[in-house]
Amino acid sequence: MSANEPVAKTPPKVSQRGRAAAPPANSNADKKEVPEFEPFGLMPRGPPPLVEFLDILEVDMLQTQSGVNKPHHNTHMYANDRLIVRRGQEFQLKVTFDRPYKPSEDKFAVEFVIGSSPQFNKGTYVPVFVTKERQSPWPGRVVDSTDSVVTVGITPAPDCIVGKWRVYVAVTTPYGIRRTKWDESRDVYVLFNPWAPADSVFLDDYNERLECVLNELGVIYHGAFDDVAERPWNFGQFDYGVLDACLFVMDQAGMPITNRSDPIKVTRIASAMLNSRDDDGVLEGNWGGDYTYGVAPTSWTGSSEILLQFSSTKRPVCYAQCWVYAAVFNTFLRCLGIPGRVVTNFFSAHDNNGDLRTDIILDDKGKIDKLRTVDTIWNYHCWNECFMTRPDLPLGFGGWQVVDATPQETSDGMYRCGPASVLAIKHGQLCFQFDARFVFAEVNSDVVFKSRNRDGTLTTVKVNTSHVGRMVLTKSPGQDTRRDITDHYKFKEGSPEERTVLEKAEEYGSEREKASPPKGDVELVMSLVEVLVGDSFELKLQFNNTSNQTRSVDMYVNGNVVYYTGVTSSEFLFKSPEVTLGPKKAGKEVVIQVPAKDYMRKLVEQANLHFIATGKVKETGQIVSAMRVVTLHTPKLTVEVSGTAKVSEKMLAIIKFTNPFKFHLEDVYVRVEGPGIMPPNFKHYSLVTAGSSVTWTEPFYPRRAGPTRLMASLDCAALRQVYGQTELTIEP
């Protein structure tokens, strides 16, 4: 039909003229001047009476790092010249008039304005008065008044909008209001305040507050629950430009200014905005192995580089995997003053859209059916916790909240997740917003072994209820040790509380495996091995036969190179030993040799080897199985510094690496940075020959005193996540 033809063309941007009375105020960058003079109705006829009015000569925001404001508001670390304060806490500024201030006669107000079309009733225009008679939403008082200089104390409401405010001083005359011109240097950033009991992000614990708001140095855990590896990270929330970049993230999301007072809305928007899906967000995910067009996820050493690039290019930064999303999200949280931390969940069920089952399919001989086994368990998954009250939920669900910016591509098409109350997850209260059900499944799913029958149906042969969510770790406050917070998420394995919780979860529609196959009398464990990448090693299978007859098992042992998402890249080992166990035989060992050459040429990033041993007991038909992830340890980077560690004194960073392999490394990127001492920097080596060493010496000039760290990473296609760091303390 011809009327439809034009539709086939891309229609022009449609106008919202009839949709809203005013364009939405959704950018902190919007600046609309408030009039310099606001007349009250008509001017009186004839010559104006000879009244003299107060005139403003100067406004001093007292914004120096060492001044009266920043240190008390814990904002002196921000590399930012403007005044930065936290809401719910008084700050001061000085107004100089043309003559001494007369409290009885003179009427003046300090006005705060944010976004376009500022409105008193929307909380985007806030006049502050210093006299009792006139109430203002932000309490104001005269702290001191000497001659013509008045020091004003102002306390932003503990639930006010967080962002960059413009400041005016206005004098009320009989004819109208006279205002100072807008002066960018007087802009003030108002942040969330974990120190203020009235703020919804108030965090009572002193150490946690210091860690989760002020610490720039992070440790992100990965690897395996019984062989944990660490990745240092520079959150850099105080670095130059990062605060503006975080505000820009909300602007880019088109988040209404009026919503920016609520940490629930702020974190929910951010969880969507930090990934590029839907909304051209901050980070482009890539699990493909080819990172030619960007930076490999394993190569990043800090967040600020990413945030600054996003705010300057206004397009997604390439590339991220879960820990990069979590680390940058963490910077966003801490920078705005919301307590935040990165947590790692080992063996994280994924993409199962809230159901509590991960299936592994075996053929009728007990051999794994690769084609039909599509569920994956991530070796680990990183997300964030942020601390806040939850007025939108019944009492008792405040505290730490899970937010996750990693897009759940393959589950519900969820490109945002949380905030979900950790307490709600622990107690199976999955009906409470937001997305608690998904997080619950990530830590609580069962691993179910199913045997495929000839007619295409499946029979459950084994259920492992303890594999998933094996351990949840985060960094301890104030120190670099691991903190096991598994018990924040779940009750003890097998405890009556745990059973109740799982039943509750099922009431809310999370399905789990019902069948409970007999336990059987043959047990199998695969022992832990710690291996340096490039080494050959032995894999030990230990069998116990608890029956008093002989048992013989046809075993199938697969060795696969896997991504950290549990996805198999390629098989490098397959053995099918036949094992015979005497009656009551315990600790029978089967040793399998794993030569380095078999796996080396098949390695993918993060070098994880996944072994799965399954088999069928001839006599009883029992299925025995064991899984083991071997995370190959990578060589270290050595990082050293020389020179006197004083602010602005030249120092040298020396980063050394030796290629331990019998093959060359190509296109090697080395990155280094250090909070307060060195901005992100990198060097490219096209070739590091087998056995050879490279040394990079880079000068730097510490910006800030105090203890800090220099962190470096080395990355290339053949060898990823090589890290090194050194601690140092800068003297003032």
Next chain:
Amino acid sequence: MSANEPVAKTPPKVSQRGRAAAPPANSNADKKEVPEFEPFGLMPRGPPPLVEFLDILEVDMLQTQSGVNKPHHNTHMYANDRLIVRRGQEFQLKVTFDRPYKPSEDKFAVEFVIGSSPQFNKGTYVPVFVTKERQSPWPGRVVDSTDSVVTVGITPAPDCIVGKWRVYVAVTTPYGIRRTKWDESRDVYVLFNPWAPADSVFLDDYNERLECVLNELGVIYHGAFDDVAERPWNFGQFDYGVLDACLFVMDQAGMPITNRSDPIKVTRIASAMLNSRDDDGVLEGNWGGDYTYGVAPTSWTGSSEILLQFSSTKRPVCYAQCWVYAAVFNTFLRCLGIPGRVVTNFFSAHDNNGDLRTDIILDDKGKIDKLRTVDTIWNYHCWNECFMTRPDLPLGFGGWQVVDATPQETSDGMYRCGPASVLAIKHGQLCFQFDARFVFAEVNSDVVFKSRNRDGTLTTVKVNTSHVGRMVLTKSPGQDTRRDITDHYKFKEGSPEERTVLEKAEEYGSEREKASPPKGDVELVMSLVEVLVGDSFELKLQFNNTSNQTRSVDMYVNGNVVYYTGVTSSEFLFKSPEVTLGPKKAGKEVVIQVPAKDYMRKLVEQANLHFIATGKVKETGQIVSAMRVVTLHTPKLTVEVSGTAKVSEKMLAIIKFTNPFKFHLEDVYVRVEGPGIMPPNFKHYSLVTAGSSVTWTEPFYPRRAGPTRLMASLDCAALRQVYGQTELTIEP
């Protein structure tokens, strides 16, 4: 930094190789052949034993409209040749073998497959057996077996995946499984089943079921609560191609096949997908008044045209406003078998992101401050209700659920809304997913009049708690009368229950106005006027003075042309009468003349006039105010038919319109369609001169017997939403 330069380029589509083991099955269009022969391990050595196997000659899906299946499944109205059944209810098919079937020896299965990589444990591969020994998830039985023809009865699980399934018949031989080739004509659509008690969309009420699942004829209410207008709509859920289009909507959303068994997930995805925001969904919203590049929202007469265009062009259809979103959503729901209806909420608070306040700002004289009044109340807003259980919530929140596809551009950037339990909304249980808080505010906000003080602060002078959510209407089951369902959403105004609910809602963080200014002794009402567009009329203000002194009021009366969103287009009337009221004076009337010429040339679509009268009582400073929306009535289209109303007999539709105005109408579109009798059709008139008439005679051939309707609309820039219809019954 050079390493970042490549990032500035748009990166290529990244691979998800390491992200998931198999590409997600998220399209019903995916067709992966199941192998014709599936060997069991190795073939035996030597010549195979001479066993003869069952061979399949023919499979008959018994899919004719009048056959054993469709009428019992209430699917015979679909203009679709394939078999269409509802889950949780038996259907039959006939298999013809090469010889009589021997239950004792022969093993065969009917297999159902959907999406790519079908999996038994994911419910995307379902083998159905007819023998007791072999359990299948979908019960199967032999209904009848004569000679070599076996009639099989199959009952899809009541919670199975909804969509288009592929059907195979497989015979088990000692060597493996032999299958029929895939034959598209055997595909079967499995839909939700409101008739099956075990289905989560089971609806017990016979009349509501017929109305909300099978009725193609809709009435959508608009206008004002005390002057309701009606808009006929052809949902056309049974029209040719619509069912496939609805499945395509889910495919386009990339919705995992495995989620399509759950009406909660299906409706949530659809609420996002029906608008074009984020995801290139079905409908492009446009409130701008310029619809040159598409079809004016007021011009559509049915859904099928929109859905078919979307599925063929795969790009958003232009243009929609709320009732178009709701009507197409309703088609989607009914077509898939989820009970659905369109509801209209009169005076719907909007874009207030879940808070319970809509502010109107007055200056210090009591005159409305247009610049600062940015909140709008929609004259009406349409959304959908769908019926289902809510296993994800505590008991008691099943039943009707609100879903809304109209994008909330200016509030939380919400481009999906619901399902939110209507019961949860009525009881203020806003902590339960999804988006209950927004819907609650749409029916419960207060209108707050605020007076602006000289110092920029605001004082609340009047609170109207009964204006918003004044009435919620939907069509009565089985008849064309209005059904007031306001009490589904809220308790009686001023009742103790209502107070409790509002307090509960505030517990969940919905803020409402706290101040309660004195009532005052002067009352004002603006009486209702029903006006035909183009007529002059009188507006009456009635004052009561309950005090014993004289009262004088400076009134300000604004007349604005507004969009149905409450947004002001332009002011066409401003009067400031001074009113004096004697002591105890009641019913004092002030009459304001509204000449047609004043508003006609300023009219925008939907021709709503919004009058607001505000003023201040000199003696007491009391603010008096009243609001009134006058929805101008439009002329009717006359629709007549001639010819014998029999299936496939030629009939004529005669659509007449007379331009009642003193001006010409340009670029006039007339649209007409009728369920089962005439596909959507339109005619364009470049000019209809003042006072002249146009008649359009169009032949049509009824496709289906039964009562139906012919609906027409007329639309042009100067005159919108002109409708007409006629009822007729087609003989077989």
